Amino acid sequence: MKIILKILILFLVAFYWEFFFSRPGWMGVLSPPLPFLIILFISLKWKEMTGAMSGFVLGGIYAGLFSEPPGLSCLSFTLLGYFAGKVAPFIMDTPRIVLFVFALCMILLYHFLCSILMSIFYEPMLQLRFLSAVVGGAVFAYFHPLLERLFMKSRR
Amino acid sequence: MRAQSPKRYKRYLLLVLVLLSLGALVSDVSQTLGRTPLGSALLRLFSPLIKSADFLESLITRGGAAFFRGEALQEKNDALREEIARMLLERAKMERELLDLEKAGSLLASQPLTADQSYGFLRSHIIGYSPNPWSKTVLIDKGWKHGVKREQTVLNESGIVGVVQDVSPEISRVHLVIDQRSALTIRVKETGELGVVYGTGKPDHLILNTEGLSRRLRRNDHAITAGLQKSLYPGNLLVGAVENIERDKFGRTTAIIRPAVDFNRLEVLFILQGSEIQKGKTIEDNP
Numbered sequence: 001m002k003i004i005l006k007i008l009i010l011f012l013v014a015f016y017w018e019f020f021f022s023r024p025g026w027m028g029v030l031s032p033p034l035p036f037l038i039i040l041f042i043s044l045k046w047k048e049m050t051g052a053m054s055g056f057v058l059g060g061i062y063a064g065l066f067s068e069p070p071g072l073s074c075l076s077f078t079l080l081g082y083f084a085g086k087v088a089p090f091i092m093d094t095p096r097i098v099l100f101v102f103a104l105c106m107i108l109l110y111h112f113l114c115s116i117l118m119s120i121f122y123e124p125m126l127q128l129r130f131l132s133a134v135v136g137g138a139v140f141a142y143f144h145p146l147l148e149r150l151f152m153k154s155r156r
Numbered sequence: 157m158r159a160q161s162p163k164r165y166k167r168y169l170l171l172v173l174v175l176l177s178l179g180a181l182v183s184d185v186s187q188t189l190g191r192t193p194l195g196s197a198l199l200r201l202f203s204p205l206i207k208s209a210d211f212l213e214s215l216i217t218r219g220g221a222a223f224f225r226g227e228a229l230q231e232k233n234d235a236l237r238e239e240i241a242r243m244l245l246e247r248a249k250m251e252r253e254l255l256d257l258e259k260a261g262s263l264l265a266s267q268p269l270t271a272d273q274s275y276g277f278l279r280s281h282i283i284g285y286s287p288n289p290w291s292k293t294v295l296i297d298k299g300w301k302h303g304v305k306r307e308q309t310v311l312n313e314s315g316i317v318g319v320v321q322d323v324s325p326e327i328s329r330v331h332l333v334i335d336q337r338s339a340l341t342i343r344v345k346e347t348g349e350l351g352v353v354y355g356t357g358k359p360d361h362l363i364l365n366t367e368g369l370s371r372r373l374r375r376n377d378h379a380i381t382a383g384l385q386k387s388l389y390p391g392n393l394l395v396g397a398v399e400n401i402e403r404d405k406f407g408r409t410t411a412i413i414r415p416a417v418d419f420n421r422l423e424v425l426f427i428l429q430g431s432e433i434q435k436g437k438t439i440e441d442n443p
Contacts, residue, residue: 012205015202015205016205016208016209018287019202019205019206019209019210019284020209020212020213021287022284022285022286022287023213023285024285024359024419024420024421024422025420028285028287031287033287033288048166049166049169049170052169052170052173053169053173056173056176056177059177061198063180064197064198065198065199065202066286066287066288066291066293067286067291067293067321067322067329067331068286068288068290068291069180069181069290069291069337070180070181070183071176071177071178071179071180071181071182072181072290074173074176074177074180074181075174075177075178075181078170078173078174078177079174082170114288114290115290117181118290118336118357121181121182122336122337123336123354123356123357123363125289125290125336125356125357127289127290127357129289
């Protein structure tokens with residue numbers, strides 16, 4: 001129960017971040033997709049199915065809140081959550097630089113997947129936000145050990 | 157064999173999730189102004205969070221005392237913007253009347269007029285943006301408590317901005333014309349030709365497809381809303397100007413339109429109250 005409460009608080013913080021930083025200009029360009037980073041954390045910690053399911057649910061909320069095409073975030077969050085859970089054994093307990101590269105690649109993959117889906121169903125587009133991915137990678141690498149500790153305590 | 161069944165179960169579950177997502181994506185494609193599932197309910201749920209984030213952001217960007225001192229100046233500025241937008245609407249109305257006089261007796265004149273209706277003006281401020289490039293929407297600080305209804309037209313002092321998509325008591329979401337899922341019927345002011353303008357997701361870029369053959373379209377021609385019956389937008393409001401024209405071997409014309417509105421600097425928006433009525437649709441969901 002405590003774990004679910006903590007996850008909910010994390011999601012609220014992530015959404016607050018999104019509302020606060022999603023502005024046109026530099027602020028928006030640099031702002032990392034925090035809800036997606038939390039899905040990555042969940043996938044690494046509780047493996048692929050939890051990652052996929054939380055990705056699906058959060059993708060639905062994300063779409064409703066930001067008026068994205070409904071399946072877009074659902075599909076990309078589900079697939080990437082599943083993939084992150086699959087590779088979790090190779091990522092856990094690795095130096096921060098590996099976490100940084102992992103999160104960076106996953107964010108770019110998320111942008112790429114969304115661009116592909118938008119190109120198939122709507123107008124052709126390719127939007128890779130490299131700066132946002134770099135900041136996201138740094139945020140993930142810094143906060144991942146802290147979150148690990150936070151969720152470690154609730155196990156006892 | 158037993159150890160394999162949870163694996164298979166996981167695969168099935170993943171397959172179901174993927175199929176559900178794809179189904180949602182495909183079902184959305186057919187809608188012009190798609191209703192996001194639970195959109196209004198989620199807006200209602202998150203509105204305190206959105207409003208507090210906006211307040212904190214404006215407090216930080218404008219800085220302490222300047223925030224409170226700047227309020228009066230901001231109010232003056234907003235009032236001026238509103239005046240310009242009202243004049244824009246008035247001009248659109250007069251131009252429409254002139255056109256109708258010129259074409260009296262023709263089929264066009266017999267169509268229900270849209271621009272001669274007087275609308276209520278509701279001023280609103282942007283309090284949130286969509287974070288991703290694949291959705292172009294903004295959140296405004298007015299909801300159904302203030303009289304906002306779904307499908308009301310939104311403009312600013314430069315021209316058409318979008319249409320109200322979801323409404324909650326305190327805040328609403330506006331679907332911008334630059335969104336990839338957006339389409340509006342326009343009339344080229346100089347030639348009178350009809351066409352459909354599509355959003356591309358880019359703030360400075362709209363695509364215009366004209367109906368049938370078009371040889372008369374030129375650069376810097378103005379695209380204005382056609383104001384056809386059941387259109388989401390009233391007639392004669394400026395959408396943008398033709399920037400570039402491409403013609404294929406069959407004579408079909410595709411033009412790039414530079415929007416009149418600067419979508420990177422949106423601040424104050426005006427909601428045309430009453431504009432949803434002339435669209436001839438029942439707004440059942442609005443309280």
